[in-house]
Amino acid sequence: xxxxxxxxxxxxxxxxxxxxxxxxxxxxxxxxxxxxxxxxxxxxxxxxxxxxxxxxxxxxxxxxxxxxxxxxxxxxxxxxxxxxxxxxxxxxxxxxxxxxxxxxxxxxxxxxxxxxxxxxxxxxxxxxxxxxxxxxxxxxxxxxx
Numbered sequence: 001x002x003x004x005x006x007x008x009x010x011x012x013x014x015x016x017x018x019x020x021x022x023x024x025x026x027x028x029x030x031x032x033x034x035x036x037x038x039x040x041x042x043x044x045x046x047x048x049x050x051x052x053x054x055x056x057x058x059x060x061x062x063x064x065x066x067x068x069x070x071x072x073x074x075x076x077x078x079x080x081x082x083x084x085x086x087x088x089x090x091x092x093x094x095x096x097x098x099x100x101x102x103x104x105x106x107x108x109x110x111x112x113x114x115x116x117x118x119x120x121x122x123x124x125x126x127x128x129x130x131x132x133x134x135x136x137x138x139x140x141x142x143x144x145x
Contacts (some may be wrong), residue, residue, distance in 0.1 A: 015074035
Protein backbone atom coordinates (compact mmCIF):
# COMPACT_ATOMS: atom_id res chain seq x y z
CA UNK A 1 0.00 0.00 0.00
CA UNK A 2 1.21 3.48 -0.78
CA UNK A 3 1.75 5.95 2.01
CA UNK A 4 -1.41 7.90 2.76
CA UNK A 5 -0.17 10.50 5.22
CA UNK A 6 2.77 12.84 5.67
CA UNK A 7 2.95 14.46 9.11
CA UNK A 8 5.12 16.96 10.95
CA UNK A 9 5.24 17.88 14.64
CA UNK A 10 6.74 21.36 14.74
CA UNK A 11 7.74 22.83 18.14
CA UNK A 12 6.18 26.24 18.76
CA UNK A 13 7.59 26.70 22.28
CA UNK A 14 9.04 24.58 25.10
CA UNK A 15 5.71 22.89 25.87
CA UNK A 16 3.69 22.79 22.64
CA UNK A 17 3.89 21.48 19.10
CA UNK A 18 1.81 22.19 16.04
CA UNK A 19 0.76 19.01 14.24
CA UNK A 20 0.51 19.27 10.47
CA UNK A 21 -0.60 16.40 8.22
CA UNK A 22 -1.18 16.01 4.51
CA UNK A 23 -3.49 13.07 3.93
CA UNK A 24 -4.54 11.28 0.77
CA UNK A 25 -7.17 8.73 1.75
CA UNK A 26 -8.39 6.29 -0.92
CA UNK A 27 -12.06 6.19 -1.86
CA UNK A 28 -14.16 3.19 -0.86
CA UNK A 29 -16.38 1.96 -3.70
CA UNK A 30 -15.91 5.32 -5.41
CA UNK A 31 -17.15 7.29 -2.39
CA UNK A 32 -15.25 9.27 0.20
CA UNK A 33 -15.40 8.29 3.85
CA UNK A 34 -18.11 9.85 5.98
CA UNK A 35 -16.76 12.87 7.85
CA UNK A 36 -14.10 13.59 5.23
CA UNK A 37 -13.94 17.19 4.09
CA UNK A 38 -11.58 17.13 1.06
CA UNK A 39 -9.09 19.91 0.58
CA UNK A 40 -9.19 21.30 4.10
CA UNK A 41 -9.57 19.24 7.24
CA UNK A 42 -11.30 16.23 8.72
CA UNK A 43 -14.56 16.61 10.55
CA UNK A 44 -14.23 13.16 12.11
CA UNK A 45 -11.40 10.75 12.85
CA UNK A 46 -11.23 8.65 9.67
CA UNK A 47 -8.23 6.48 10.49
CA UNK A 48 -9.30 2.86 11.00
CA UNK A 49 -8.62 1.51 14.48
CA UNK A 50 -7.66 4.89 15.87
CA UNK A 51 -7.61 5.52 19.61
CA UNK A 52 -10.76 7.60 19.36
CA UNK A 53 -12.65 4.50 18.20
CA UNK A 54 -11.43 2.35 21.11
CA UNK A 55 -13.07 2.09 24.51
CA UNK A 56 -11.38 3.41 27.64
CA UNK A 57 -10.64 -0.17 28.75
CA UNK A 58 -9.01 -1.02 25.38
CA UNK A 59 -6.85 2.11 25.59
CA UNK A 60 -5.74 1.14 29.12
CA UNK A 61 -4.93 -2.47 28.18
CA UNK A 62 -3.13 -1.67 24.91
CA UNK A 63 -1.98 1.96 24.96
CA UNK A 64 -0.50 3.45 21.80
CA UNK A 65 1.08 6.77 20.78
CA UNK A 66 -1.91 8.90 21.81
CA UNK A 67 -1.92 7.56 25.37
CA UNK A 68 1.86 7.87 25.61
CA UNK A 69 1.77 11.48 24.43
CA UNK A 70 -1.18 12.48 26.61
CA UNK A 71 0.37 10.80 29.66
CA UNK A 72 3.58 12.83 29.56
CA UNK A 73 4.23 16.09 31.32
CA UNK A 74 4.65 19.21 29.22
CA UNK A 75 8.40 19.01 29.91
CA UNK A 76 9.73 15.53 30.68
CA UNK A 77 11.46 15.03 34.03
CA UNK A 78 14.05 12.39 33.18
CA UNK A 79 14.73 11.74 36.88
CA UNK A 80 11.22 10.25 37.15
CA UNK A 81 11.83 7.76 34.33
CA UNK A 82 12.37 4.08 34.98
CA UNK A 83 14.39 3.15 31.91
CA UNK A 84 14.85 -0.52 31.12
CA UNK A 85 17.04 -2.59 28.82
CA UNK A 86 14.74 -1.89 25.87
CA UNK A 87 15.43 1.85 26.32
CA UNK A 88 19.13 1.52 25.42
CA UNK A 89 18.52 3.45 22.19
CA UNK A 90 17.00 6.37 24.09
CA UNK A 91 20.03 6.53 26.39
CA UNK A 92 22.41 6.38 23.41
CA UNK A 93 20.51 9.13 21.55
CA UNK A 94 20.50 11.42 24.60
CA UNK A 95 24.23 10.84 25.13
CA UNK A 96 24.97 11.63 21.47
CA UNK A 97 22.85 14.80 21.57
CA UNK A 98 24.65 15.96 24.74
CA UNK A 99 28.05 15.32 23.14
CA UNK A 100 27.10 17.21 19.98
CA UNK A 101 25.75 20.16 21.97
CA UNK A 102 29.06 20.28 23.84
CA UNK A 103 30.94 20.25 20.50
CA UNK A 104 28.93 23.26 19.30
CA UNK A 105 29.55 25.04 22.62
CA UNK A 106 33.31 24.55 22.02
CA UNK A 107 32.99 26.07 18.53
CA UNK A 108 33.17 22.75 16.66
CA UNK A 109 30.74 21.35 14.11
CA UNK A 110 28.28 18.69 15.22
CA UNK A 111 28.24 15.28 13.58
CA UNK A 112 27.32 15.13 9.87
CA UNK A 113 28.03 18.79 9.11
CA UNK A 114 30.16 18.79 5.97
CA UNK A 115 31.46 22.20 4.94
CA UNK A 116 33.59 21.08 1.98
CA UNK A 117 31.36 21.41 -1.13
CA UNK A 118 33.31 18.68 -2.94
CA UNK A 119 32.67 16.21 -0.12
CA UNK A 120 29.06 17.29 0.38
CA UNK A 121 27.09 15.75 -2.47
CA UNK A 122 23.59 14.30 -2.61
CA UNK A 123 23.08 10.57 -2.86
CA UNK A 124 20.35 9.75 -5.39
CA UNK A 125 17.53 7.71 -3.87
CA UNK A 126 14.03 6.62 -4.75
CA UNK A 127 11.61 8.26 -2.31
CA UNK A 128 8.17 7.83 -3.82
CA UNK A 129 6.77 5.12 -1.53
CA UNK A 130 8.08 2.59 -4.01
CA UNK A 131 10.24 -0.40 -3.27
CA UNK A 132 12.30 -1.64 -6.19
CA UNK A 133 13.84 -5.05 -6.46
CA UNK A 134 17.60 -5.06 -7.20
CA UNK A 135 16.80 -6.02 -10.80
CA UNK A 136 14.36 -3.11 -11.22
CA UNK A 137 16.75 -0.69 -9.53
CA UNK A 138 19.55 -1.71 -11.92
CA UNK A 139 17.36 -0.73 -14.89
CA UNK A 140 17.10 2.86 -13.61
CA UNK A 141 20.03 5.21 -13.82
CA UNK A 142 20.75 7.62 -10.97
CA UNK A 143 18.95 10.52 -12.69
CA UNK A 144 15.67 8.55 -12.66
CA UNK A 145 15.73 7.87 -8.93
